[in-house]
Amino acid sequence: MNAADMSDPVGRVIEWIAAARERGERDAQAATLATVDPASARPSVRTVYVQTDADTLVFFVNANTGKGQHLRWHPHAALCFFWRELQQQINIEGVAEVLDNADADRLWAQRQRDSQLSARSSAQEAIFGDIEAFRQRREREHDAYSFEQVPRPEHWIGYRLLPTRIEFWAAGWHRLRPRELFERDPDGGWQEADQEP
The missing domain is CATH 2.30.110.10 (Electron Transport, Fmn-binding Protein; Chain A)
Incomplete structure (x- = not known):
């Protein structure tokens, strides 16, 4: 060394x-x-x-x-x-x-866009809950920031x-x-x- x-x-x-x-x-x-x-x-x-x-x-x-x-x-x-x-x-x-x-x-x-969208879509109460609710939140986030930078929550x-x-x-x-x-x-x-x- x-x-x-x-x-x-x-x-x-x-x-x-x-x-x-x-x-x-x-x-x-x-x-x-x-x-x-x-x-x-x-x-x-x-x-x-x-x-x-x-x-x-x-x-x-x-x-x-x-x-x-x-x-x-x-x-x-x-x-x-x-x-x-x-x-x-x-x-x-x-x-x-x-x-x-x-x-x-x-x-x-600097993080990947998919990672940013998933982070914005996460909710503590849904960690062990409804995966479909998470998917819907993620779709809304994707639509909201389709053409702009994803802000940090x-x-x-x-x-x-x-x-x-x-x-x-x-x-x-x-x-x-x-x-x-x-x-x-x-x-x-x-x-x-x-x-x-």
């Missing part, structure tokens, strides 16, 4: 994501997001699409869902990228910081993950599964922690 990797493991995360995408990994930017329900202390997970913005990782959640409520009251979260074909995985723990409206709108505009909140712990895993010869672990120092730098393979 070179000196740049040692001082900037977040940059290395972004490089791995780009490399996975270039090597044809499906859904290279999909990651499992873990949050904690502060009322019950129970963990909860779901898959989110992660965008890279300069040297940071960004994701969106519906503020009205369980995930949105968890992050509102307990901003600690974790992301796990796993690329089966490449035999690589990254685990990232940190604090989720709400994006300001300008950054959220800018990054929202107010309940669709962007978060930037500020990492405090990053672990890289890659399968090695004879499946030794070497791991590299980095932890944030109080002064903002990074230290590599000793870890068994």
Whole structure:
């Protein structure tokens, strides 16, 4: 591992994501997001699409869902990228910081149109409910924005993950599964922690 990797493991995360995408990994930017329900202390997970913005990782959640409520009251979260074909995985723990409206709108505009329409059509009460009602809402959204940019709904909140712990895993010869672990120092730098393979 070179000196740049040692001082900037977040940059290395972004490089791995780009490399996975270039090597044809499906859904290279999909990651499992873990949050904690502060009322019950129970963990909860779901898959989110992660965008890279300069040297940071960004994701969106519906503020009205369980995930949105968890992050509102307990901003600690974790992301796990796993690329089966490449035999690589990254685990990232940190604090989720709400994006300001300008950054959220800018990054929202970079998302695929189908994803934007689905997000605008989602309703918390319909998550386990009537799929036909969702389809009707989505059709109305499609018609409403046929010839213009799809605006970000107010309940669709962007978060930037500020990492405090990053672990890289890659399968090695004879499946030794070497791991590299980095932890944030109080002064903002990074230290590599000793870890068994």
